[in-house]
Amino acid sequence: MGKIRKTYDIEYKLQAINLYLEEGMGAKSIGKELGIAYAIVERWINHYKREGIQGLEEKRGKAKGYNKGRPKIEPxxxxxxxxxxxAENAYLKKLLALKKEMILKRKR
Structure with missing residues (x-):
């Protein structure tokens, strides 16, 4: 079974970012204060530096780009x-004929 990952809202992530930027706290001390792993805090900081507030939005489960993700199939x-x-029957008949042909060539 897969791990269930906790999600945090943007306000919570911004609280951690503000502690880093305004209070000058390190990721480890922020993690201890908020009760989360420091690696998560570091990830949020890096995303915030690269993409701003949009970098803090939840991205799991969202397809990126046009025509990405599982296609919608109509019955x-x-x-x-x-x-x-x-078509499947025709394919299987051809496959069976090729297999028989290969067996006959081996016997010769």
């Missing part, structure tokens, strides 16, 4: 299902 109609199955 096939009966005719579409039949067409797909016929």
């Amino acid at each position: 096939l109609s009966d005719a579409g299902k039949i067409q797909r199955l016929e």
